[in-house]
Amino acid sequence: MKRMFMFDALREATDEEMSKNSSVFVLGEDVGYYGGSYKVTKNLHSKYGDLRVLDTPIAENSFMGMAIGAAITGLRPIVEGMNMSFLLLAFNQISNNAGMLRYTSGGNFKIPIVIRGPGGVGKQLGAEHSQRLEAYFQAIPGLKIVACSTPYNAKGLLKSAIRDDNPVILFEHVLLYNLKEDLPDYEYFVPLDKAELIREGQQITILTYSRMRHHVMQSVNELVQEGYDPEVLDLISLKPIDIASIGKSLVKTHRLIIVEECMKTGGIAAEVIAQINDNWFDQLDAPIIRLSSADIPTPYNGTLEKATVIYPNQITSAVKKLVNL
Template identity: 80%
Template sequence: MTEMFMFDALKEATDEEMAKDNRVFILGEDVGHYGGSYKVTKDLHAKYGDLRVLDTPIAENSFMGMAIGAAITGLRPIVEGMNMSFLLLAFNQISNNAGMLRYTSGGNFQIPIVIRGPGGVGRQLGAEHSQRLEAYFQAIPGLKIIACSTPYNAKGLLKSAIRDNNPIIFFEHVLLYNLKDNLPEGDYYLPLDKAELVKEGSQLTIVTYSRMRHHVMQAVDLLSKDGYDPEVIDLISLKPIDIESIGNSLEKTNKLLIVEECMKTGGIAAEIIAQVNDLYFDLLDAPIMRLSSQDVPTPYNGNLEKATVIYPHQIVSAARTLIA
């Protein structure tokens, strides 16, 4: 086992897959000589050269279109968004091209592209750099959406995503890059369509993902001291949602709390609630509760920013209400 930061785990995953397959390449703003805004591509330019680690102009729609074209021809591009919020400038390419070309070509084209980078609410990055884009992309047919949450799953999921033949949005939370974890030596791959059972429990199912996994586990530590026994599921895959794992958990607990950083209106929790009501309504002994970010642009002011997102004490309070 080797202790590693998340940004190093992502870099190692990329390096390993590039070494194995010369069709894999990286492009984006400052990914080359600078090594990426969060050092996920550090030293890769020196190892692989200009043709496989491409510094692009600040023109997201252009280099996204180039990457999709490269994928059609058989290459396997990894696009780094310096900040995932900037990818709204390439929304047309991601939706009308990456998401749909396999279908509209009658299956003649595959689009094996990974679109990855930092996102989420950070430390006073302002509204335009703190967007929660999972709800934006969730409605696009043809895309897979992944949200890593630990260095261990970041590496295994990114390696699997690079090998997948579908377009994948790969979210990395900006506040998790310096998270440390012990990673096994050598290759490992994690499934892209399965949630992770983080903690088994009997009284309540808490479903979460990305940075909120860590807020939930802090809350669970406090709840456990008072004798509560919640079960925790990290979604990992935001599209498709592993609804079966949630259903299996509800057969034991019969109560559901969803904790997300996404906005409440049209968020991931809203989709989970709809699917649970369709498939597992009879398992519920209480109304589903969701804790989501405020439906406002993320403020720059630090105290106001904190007021928009969910923290452990709110999770503790909601869990106690549901279990009581």
């Protein structure tokens, strides 16, 4: 075992895959000499050179198009968004090209591209740097979307994404890069389409992902001391939703709370609720509670920013309310 930060785990995954496969390369703003805004590509430029670690201009639509073209020709690009919010400037390329070309070409082209980078609500980054784009991209056909929450699953998900023949978006939370965890010395992969059972329980299912996993577990630790028995799932795969694992949990608990940092309107929780209504509605003994961020641009003011997202005390109160209905 070796203890490392999340950004180190992501860098190690990238380094391992680049060393094994010469078709893997990285491009983005400041990924080369500077080593990336959060040091995920630190020292890779000196090891692999200009042709495999490309510093790009501030032109997201252009370098995203270039990466998709490279993927069509057989390369495996990893595109780092300095901030995932900036990738809205490449929305056309991601949706109409990356997401659709394998289908519209009748399978003649594969698009093995990974799009990754920091997002989520940080500490006073302002509205334009605090976007949660998972719901924006979730409706695009042809994409796979995952969100890492620990150094372990960050490394395993990135390695799986690099080897996948479809476009994968990996969401990393800006406040989790300095999270530390012991990682195994052997090679491992994390599936791109499965939720992770974090804690088994009988009373209620709490479904979450990304940074909210840690808020949920802080709440759960308090709830267990008070005699509650929640089950916790980390969604991980945002597209496709692992509805089978959610349903398996509901068969036991019959109650569900969804905790997300995404906005409530049209968010990931909204899609999960729709799929549960389609597949597992009869297992519910109570209405689903959805804890989501406020539907407003994230304020710069620290106190107001904190008021827009979910914290452990809110989760604790929701669990008690639903269990005691």
